[in-house]
Amino acid sequence: MDTTNTIKQLLRNQLEALGLSVSIEDIQLTIPKSLEFGDFSTNAAMIFAKKLNKKSWDFALELATGLQDPTLVKVVAVPPGFINFFVSSNVYDSLINEIYQKGPAFGKKSFNGKRINVEFVSANPTGELHLGHARGAAVGDAISRILENDGYEVTREYYVNDAGNQINNLALSLRSRYLDLYKIKNVFPEDGYHSLGLIDIAKDLQTKYGDTLIHSDDLEIFRRFGKLAELKQIKKVLRQFRIKFDVFTFETKLRKPKLIKHYLDLLRPNTYVLDEALFLKTSAYLDDKDRPIQKSNGEYTYLLPDIIYHDDKARRGYDQLIDVLGADHHGYINRMKSALMMLGYPKDLLEIEIIQMVRLIKDGVEFKMSKRSGNAVSMEELMNDVGVDAVRYFFLEKAPSSHLDFDLTLAMDHSTKNPLYYIEYAHARLFKMIEKAQKVITPLFETNLLTSEVETALLKCLNDYKKEVEEASRARLPSKVTNYLQRLSSLVHQFYVSSRVLGNDVEALSRQRLALCIATRIIINNGLNLLGIKAYNNM
RNA sequence: GUUCGUGUAGCUCAGCUGGAUAGAGCAUCCCCCUCCUAAGGGGAAGGUCGGGGAUUCGAAUUCCUCCACGAACGCCA
Numbered sequence: 263m264d265t266t267n268t269i270k271q272l273l274r275n276q277l278e279a280l281g282l283s284v285s286i287e288d289i290q291l292t293i294p295k296s297l298e299f300g301d302f303s304t305n306a307a308m309i310f311a312k313k314l315n316k317k318s319w320d321f322a323l324e325l326a327t328g329l330q331d332p333t334l335v336k337v338v339a340v341p342p343g344f345i346n347f348f349v350s351s352n353v354y355d356s357l358i359n360e361i362y363q364k365g366p367a368f369g370k371k372s373f374n375g376k377r378i379n380v381e382f383v384s385a386n387p388t389g390e391l392h393l394g395h396a397r398g399a400a401v402g403d404a405i406s407r408i409l410e411n412d413g414y415e416v417t418r419e420y421y422v423n424d425a426g427n428q429i430n431n432l433a434l435s436l437r438s439r440y441l442d443l444y445k446i447k448n449v450f451p452e453d454g455y456h457s458l459g460l461i462d463i464a465k466d467l468q469t470k471y472g473d474t475l476i477h478s479d480d481l482e483i484f485r486r487f488g489k490l491a492e493l494k495q496i497k498k499v500l501r502q503f504r505i506k507f508d509v510f511t512f513e514t515k516l517r518k519p520k521l522i523k524h525y526l527d528l529l530r531p532n533t534y535v536l537d538e539a540l541f542l543k544t545s546a547y548l549d550d551k552d553r554p555i556q557k558s559n560g561e562y563t564y565l566l567p568d569i570i571y572h573d574d575k576a577r578r579g580y581d582q583l584i585d586v587l588g589a590d591h592h593g594y595i596n597r598m599k600s601a602l603m604m605l606g607y608p609k610d611l612l613e614i615e616i617i618q619m620v621r622l623i624k625d626g627v628e629f630k631m632s633k634r635s636g637n638a639v640s641m642e643e644l645m646n647d648v649g650v651d652a653v654r655y656f657f658l659e660k661a662p663s664s665h666l667d668f669d670l671t672l673a674m675d676h677s678t679k680n681p682l683y684y685i686e687y688a689h690a691r692l693f694k695m696i697e698k699a700q701k702v703i704t705p706l707f708e709t710n711l712l713t714s715e716v717e718t719a720l721l722k723c724l725n726d727y728k729k730e731v732e733e734a735s736r737a738r739l740p741s742k743v744t745n746y747l748q749r750l751s752s753l754v755h756q757f758y759v760s761s762r763v764l765g766n767d768v769e770a771l772s773r774q775r776l777a778l779c780i781a782t783r784i785i786i787n788n789g790l791n792l793l794g795i796k797a798y799n800n801m
Numbered sequence: 802g803u804u805c806g807u808g809u810a811g812c813u814c815a816g817c818u819g820g821a822u823a824g825a826g827c828a829u830c831c832c833c834c835u836c837c838u839a840a841g842g843g844g845a846a847g848g849u850c851g852g853g854g855a856u857u858c859g860a861a862u863u864c865c866u867c868c869a870c871g872a873a874c875g876c877c878a
Contacts, residue, residue, distance in 0.1 A: 296821085305820070308858050318858060342859075344821060386878075423878060513878095539876050550804070550874085557876040564878045592805060592873040618806070619872070660814065663806060665871065667813070672827090680840090681826060687840050695837045745815060748825070759833095759842045801840065 266291055266302070268333055269347055273306055276328045282310055296722075300336070300346035301353075308343040318343030354709040354721040361724065361781040362707055369728050369788055371413035378414045379575050380406045382586035383500065383507075384421040387492040388432045389457045391499055391641035393620045393668060394588050399641070400657035400794075401617055402586040403505045404740035407792050412735035417580070419509040421571060424489050425517050426564065431455065432492070433484035437475075439464035440484070444476060463491040499642045503650055504794050516570045522562065525570050529555070532604045547600035548609075569601045576607055583612045584738070586662075589619050615738055617662045623669045639670065648673045651795045655682040658793050659744040681748065685786065686798055688751035691758055692783040693799045699763050699776050706773035716760055720753045720778060727785050731792065740793060747789045754782060 270289045277284055294303040307322035314321065319341055326339035329347075336348040361368045382402025385395050406416045423429075435454035439461050442448070467475070467487055475483065493510075500507070526533075532543045533555070540556035542565070555566040575583050587594065595614045602612055622639065645653055656673060659681065660666055673680075709721060726746070734742035763779060766772045787797045 292820090294821090299821070303821090305858085308820085310858095312858060340821065342821065346821095426878065428878065537876080541876095554876045559876080561876085563876065568878085589806080589872050591878090594873090594878095595805090616806080616872090621871095664814080665807065669813085683840055684826085687838080691838055691841085698837055741815080745825090748815085752825080755841055756843095758837080759839090762837070764837055801838075 265333060265349060268331060269302055269304075272329055272331055273304060273325075276325055277306070277310065279328065280314070280324065282313060284310065294346065299340070299344070300338070301349040302347040304345050304347075305343070307339070307345055311343065354712075354725065355707065357721070357725055358709060358777055358781045359707045361784050362705075362777070365784055366788060366791070368784060369731055370411050373415060374413035376414050376581045377417070377579065378409055378582045378584060379417045379419055379578070379580040380409070380584045380586065381419045381421055381575075383496075383505075384423070385496060386423045386428050387489045387496060388428050389455050389492065390459060391496055393622060393639060393641065393644065394617070396503075396641040396644060396653060397620050397657045397662075397666065398586050398588065398617050399500060399503055399505055400654045401615070401662050401740060403503075404654070404658050404743075404793050405584070405586070405615070405738050407794060408731065408735045408738075408740060408743065411731060411792055414735075417509055418505070418507045419511065419575070420507045422489075422493065422510055422512045423564070425513045425567070429485055429489060430481065432460075432488045433481045435460055436464055436467070436484045436488040437481070440467055440475060443468055444473060446476065459492075459495060460488075463488060466491065499645070502645060503641070503653075511571060511574070513567050513571070516567045516574065517562075521570060522566065525566065525573075526556075529569070529601075529604060542597075542601065542604075544597045544600035547603050548596040549600050550596070553597050565597065565601070568598065569605075572598060572602055572612065573605055576602065576605075576611060585612065585614045587614055587616055589616055592616060613738075615662060618665045620657075620666045620668050623667050624671055644673075651686075652680055652682050654793055654795050655680075655744065658740040661739060661741050682795070683801070684755075685747050685751045685790070687801055688754040688758075689783060689786045689790075689797045690799060690801045692754060692779050692786070695758075695763060696776065696779050696783060699772075699779075702764060703769065703773050703776060705777035705780055706770060707777045708770075708774055709778075711768065711771045711774050712778060714761065716753060716756045717775075717778065720750075720757055720782065723750050723753055724781055724785055727789070731789075734792075743789055743792050747786060750782070750786060750789070754786075 267286075270286050270291055273289050273291075274284060274286055289304065289306055290309075291302050291304050294300060307325050308318040311318045311321040316324075319339075322339040322343040322345055326337055326345045329337045329345070333349060334347055337345065338348075339345050364370075380402055383391070383395055383399050385391055391399070403418070406418050410416050431451055431453050432455055434451040435456075438448050438450045438454065442461075443464055467484075470487075471483075497507075526540075529542060532546070533540050534543065534552075535541070538558035539554045541552040542555050543552050545552050553565055554563050555569075556562050572583065585598075591614075595616075598614075599609060599612055603609060648656075652673065656668065657666070712718070712721060730742055730746040734740060757778075761775060763772055763775045766775075790797045
């Protein structure tokens with residue numbers, strides 16, 4: 263019989279002795295969050311006290327005194343009426359050993375047979391990536407890393423919207439810049455893209471084609487050249503941010519007449535014509551109203567290629583599709599899910615993670631970011647000024663669903679206010695100390711001497727790693743990992759100050775503490791790796 | 802108006818599959834380097850967990866309702 267059942271049985275017997283007959287199933291035994299509450303805990307006294315007309319606390323004391331078993335080291339009642347069970351003491355030996363043996367692989371699960379596609383960033387190739395994209399990039403990549411760690415095979419995908427109005431605007435803007443180079447009078451498009459990068463692209467165009475395009479009415483060459491140049495720049499920035507996409511899917515590849523026709527036929531039963539436009543009956547599923555897929559002028563809306571795209575992803579055999587999208591795509595969720603349901607997919611094949619807005623604060627005041635204005639801060643600029651590690655950390659430490667104030671003044675100031683330094687410092691301290699200590703002693707991977715409050719807490723925290731990382735994967739919340747690392751680092755600093763590794767009277771204590779440091783450093787390193795943040799050996 | 806998100810310390814936010822004294826960073830005040838990195842540690846102060854109601858032995862957490870802020874509600878993508 264396992265410990266849980268032993269304790270439950272014990273409780274049942276004791277309750278009976280006190281005049282209450284309950285079944286085993288009604289007894290709740292949990293593993294407490296905090297170490298001080300023992301290995302198991304029950305709320306039985308609080309639940310059953312009322313039946314005997316007793317106070318929870320009195321009843322807990324009464325109940326606890328009768329609970330004895332060879333497997334139990336200690337049984338205590340605590341206000342307001344919990345009864346805590348302590349089973350054994352040296353449970354952490356195997357943990358420390360496992361962390362040391364597995365190193366970077368500790369906590370990483372083997373392939374569970376499930377494949378997940380994570381689509382993120384997917385910015386239109388019409389200009390620079392901005393802050394919102396940076397947040398999406400950090401979150402999408404961290405979620406991917408966390409899922410991989412949890413045993414999933416992950417494909418990172420970028421959808422390139424290279425058809426439609428925005429690309430025409432890009433082409434027109436580029437042509438205008440190109441004509442400017444020849445001092446030819448022209449009108450910059452009203453919704454054109456003002457980024458300075460476009461002028462450089464125009465120059466490249468000039469280098470390649472000379473003046474042969476001046477009288478060309480064909481926009482196609484401007485479209486192609488412009489989008490590829492923009493995409494190249496985007497990829498460069500993402501690479502610098504340590505993100506490599508596995509798949510780029512182009513909207514133009516999905517806008518093939520044959521494909522469109524095929525999908526129109528497929529969706530036909532779910533459509534109707536209104537005012538010469540073709541509407542998809544998404545409201546029959548999850549949406550609050552129907553959505554047009556073909557305009558009255560015969561053009562298709564973005565929705566149709568997007569449906570084709572999602573079906574394309576689904577057909578590639580993923581068990582789960584995740585889209586990481588900005589808050590402005592909020593209304594998109596139900597219409598895309600509805601469309602996929604029409605094609606016969608389950609409701610939750612597609613999961614959409616909405617990333618809330620980033621508000622930019624500079625010198626204490628908000629300034630609006632605009633795609634057009636020259637003073638919007640780009641992702642590249644941010645990365646160069648703040649550093650990749652810090653940018654990632656800033657964006658990951660808060661849940662994606664909460665609005666984020668990005669304080670530029672603070673971030674660009676390389677100061678100690680940066681919460682990432684706290685973790686990095688803990689890592690560097692451990693690293694240097696381990697390096698030093700290993701010249702004198704060898705680690706002993708046992709824990710019987712590690713009994714101080716901070717040592718016990720540290721062991722417990724290391725033990726939590728797997729659980730936290732699993733939770734982060736399940737909830738798609740990288741912030742669980744940043745929070746965990748903060749907590750762990752705090753314990754590291756406390757430990758560092760209070761518990762010297764070298765120079766103890768008892769050599770075994772030094773050696774066990776060294777082993778604890780080695781294990782802890784590995785965990786910090788592994789945790790940071792899940793966030794795409796580098797761990798440094800000195801600061 | 803509808804849908805979604807958010808409301809927790811002076812500020813920025815954790816905590817939310819109900820549980821034990823509601824936590825951290827920054828800011829303020831006081832201590833701690835002859836000794837493994839003081840980018841650190843210890844302590845003080847700071848809270849009607851937006852308001853109200855319900856369920857429960859127990860609610861920041863679940864449910865209802867109201868308020869405030871943000872986002873989306875286009876034959877744009």
